[in-house]
Amino acid sequence: MLKKIQIFTLLFTTAFLTGCIDPIDFTGEGGESLLVIFGGLKIGEQQSELVIRYTQPTGGPGDNVTDAVVLLRNGDGAEAQMLPDAEGVYRFEPTDDFPLERGQSYTTEITLTNGEIYVTDPQTMPAPPPPARGFISIVSRAVDVFARTDFSETDEAQFIRVGSDNVYSFPEITCGPFDPAFTCYFERDVPLRSMPLFDNDGGTIRDSLTSKMFTLTKISGLQGGFWGKHYYNLYLHSISAETYAYWEKVNKISNAQGSIFDPTPAVIPGNIYEKGNPDKHILGYFEVAQVSVVRPSVTLADYINAGLFLAPYCPTTNIVIGNFDPACCDCTRLEGASLDKPDWF
Secondary structure: OHHHHHHHHHHHHHHHOOOOOOOOOOOOHHHOOOEEEEEEEEEEOOOEEEEEEEEOOOOOEEEEOOOOEEEEEEOOOOEEEEEEOOOOEEEEOOOOOOOOOOOOEEEEEEEOOOOOEEEEOOEEOOOOOOOEEEEEEEEOOEEEEEEEEEOOOOOOOOEEEEEEEEEEEEEOOOOOOOOOOOEEEEEEOOOOOOOOEEEOHHHOOOOEEEEEEEEEOOOOOOOOOEOOOEEEEEEEEEEOHHHHHHHHHHHHHHOOOOOOOOOOOOOOOOOEEEOOEEEEEOEEEEEEEEEEEEOOEEOHHHHHHOOOOOOEOOOOOOOOOOOOOHHHOOHHHOOOOEOOOOOOO
């Protein structure tokens, strides 16, 4: 759910914030709620999902829309439906009758209970992302996260948008003779000011391209120390030139300098509009993409190898005396803890 919140927040930020962090009221005329739709169809490492929500009149995410009818159509005339859950997320699993394929075009039609219908123009599924790997660099306790992408096998233009999340482990210590030590796992958002984007310059780049994704100045959510192993998952979305141009515009506004007293930036039109009225766009975007993932990681040993000292959060000897977080003995005390280990971890 974190990645959806991240994009949802970024759309709010770019449409209704200036370049600083302090928010401007997110309202339409008369303070009414506004409809936001974002998501799309994905091949690869992420689910095909569409999130439909209203904003609050005073700003931020508001009510979920759980009773819309979301139809998909492809260029061959086949139809399928995305099904909702309680959070206003509509999901789709491809079938033999409605597969997701490179070169195929897809549209969506969204019907609300008030009779409003919103549609998109056809979006064509692009080629998969090129091979890539992720790596980190630690400098003065800050962590730079990179992706190195190999464009040597293609001369066609490719456009990449990168999503991210942080999944980390928290191994318990043994706090008694009959106390088994478990490991908890956590997923959290990576706070980004803008969406990482890069491309191969119309197919002219035919070798590896190294791009910095983001810099983390606070690697751990724990106060006063570091613990476990942290993965920074980079989801490489191969997208169309049109979609790339949309996110470039989003980034320009999210990176603009200003204050809460500056005029609110203009809303960036997406590709979702009212049926029969293509000039009436709503907030959000319907994206088709192929997605791969790379998983650079960092541990306490990486800091030591970089010549830096970062205290371990929990005791590291068999003698567990003194003051330490009881979560070191029972990690399920921590918010968001799960004992289910991800398959790839």
